[in-house]
Amino acid sequence: MLEFRKDLFAAERDDNLNIVGKGAQRQDMPGHVTGRSPFFDDHAFEGLLHLKVVRSPHHHARIRAIDTTAAERAPGVKRILRGADVPLNKNTLLSLINFGKDDEPTLAVSKVAYKGEPVVAIIAETEQQALAARALVRVDYEVLPHVFDVEEALKPGAPIVNETYPNNYFEYHDRYDHSKLRFGDVDRAFATADFIVDDRYQMSPIEHAPTETNGSIAAPEQNDRFVVHSCAQGLFFSLGTAAKILKLESNRLHFVGGTVGGGFGGKVDSLTEPLSILGAMMTGQPVRYVLDREEEMLYGSPRGAERIYIKDGIMRDGRIVARRIRSYFDAGAYTRLSSYAAIKCTAHLPGPYTIPNVSADIYVAYTNRCPSTAMRGFGITAVDFALEVHMDKGAEACGMDPMEFRILNAYRDDDMKAHRRVAKNTALIECVQVVAEKAGWPLSDEARRQSSLTGGGGARALIPATPIDDNGRIGRPETRTGPATETLPAGTMRIPMTKQPIMEGSAEARPTPAAVPQYEPYRPTPASTAPAYQPMPAAPPPAMPAPPAATAPPPAAAPAPAQPTQHGAVRFSSVFGTRRR
């Protein structure tokens, strides 16, 4: 079933591994098969209280009044929590790495922006009592118009979903309305292409549906601390988030976890921890807050839906010479991790192919939907789906076998990628070859002879001159006055950050982000005389041996060394534009 292809890239690997490729028993298996693995809910507490949340029945509404008097008198009710009880009732997850502005309340105060948004929390002695009291809470709403469509949300006059981002788009570094990529001259290349393949792809939101729903139990501990049994996928991420929202020193929180009943990305948002800890603080008793399956399905954050437009310019011989992508991430009502997903998406484009002209604009749009979050390769998988369907359409357009079409256009070691980093350890060609072999799909001898290790680099490593089209200009849309005329000379690694003023109000929200990208000035290189558009050479045409390995000089100045970021958060290095290598 599992097959190791050690024949591939054998020279890059020491074959003296102790674990990889050999059977080994996992240390958590005995616990799993005996039912003793300690999931967050598998802990007994004397005097355990249960927390349930009143949720918005509307997609978008102003809260006029909240009346909890009847609920307070209901049997078994110990405490009712409102927005005013939350010490810092506005947060955004990536604020822990200084990215984005606080935009999401723990309990809504003045308005709700999606159906299911938490408004009031009830803590009672039993779950039934908490549910009964929940039905007694009266919230007076003034329903507001809502917007569900990402492109509608970005139009002028759309309902304002999230007051922190009044234009309904996430603002990168307080300046930019989207994330963008420009490499070469797509318009010129489209004009010379033999075929244009243009399409639109719409994804659905996807619920992770872990068998264990989100939840946590918090209890007062000795030494004025709180023990928190959590299903968080990032335990310390959750600890930091809870400490911030509750304005507690993080050493007063003792998080216990790591045994997660399926997460897939749906357990990184700290959906329950802040409220169960706050409940334990307010009542002095252990508090358990677990989503039921309906809440998990409807209000546990999903993978965000993406809308992706792709336009390819293809030559008769099958080479893709230009690719333009426009994509919209549906963040739902609050940011959570969508801003990060869009950066991953931009960095991933144009997929694992070497295409000499690439242009992409990636937006994060707010809509009155449940906020979306991480899920298994978020930012990548959806656009890959779209790209690969588009590859099939491209192959059809130029009458090529889809596998051969991929091998022809695949990136190879030492090629320059559109975001101006050199491709290393590429393996698409080998993957396609193995898949074709397994599927019994006939490949030509030439295609079977291709290798990721050869044929890359050289002219394929050059950075082309890159004109800045109107939408290629950087900054908020209203600041882009007049047509753009600039062309970045060939070889340009980076461009200076705009001097445009940062968004109003952000200065007092928090100091200018400490970790804005560090740009290096343009330095001319020998490659700077290369023409703007250059047909991609050297993906060896069928019936010709692979060209020798690159002999051209290195095309561009070495990138600046990574600037240390404030938190050294390597995992999020792409957020800051720093390099991991």
Add this chain to the structure above:
Amino acid sequence: MAKIPVQFRLNGSDRAAFVGPADNLLTLLRRGLNDFGPKYGCGQGTCGTCTVLVDGDLQLSCLTLAATCEGKHVETVSGMAEGPVLHPLQQAFMDHFAAQCGFCTPGMLTAAKALLAANPNPTRAEVIDGISGNICRCTGYDAIIEAILAAARGGQATRAY
């Protein structure tokens, strides 16, 4: 609300508790008797993580009223091993990598135990039918099916992973 006394055997030992008339067996086991083997996955009979045996019959404890267990024998995953010696199904699940997060595993093992008790030599189709009420979101069912078949054959692993 008046509580109802209920006595039953849990994995071979006598237990007694007071329950509300609407309390389900899952809550009684977990929160009343501290048997955290059966899990809450949905509370509405759709996922199988709460599966237990009541007098040998497969039951979803989230849909079983606790008070109806009076005088019965309830078995959960917590009673499957004989002291430190694993049940052949437990060993087979380990050998076949039949769990990832492990949250569905107690229900899967209990369903498999009921299946093998009724049908010691099931076909693959019968195994699939036997665990059709149990959802696993991580593992993929293939490893689970292989593990159950191997346990039925006497615990011999058919292939190494």
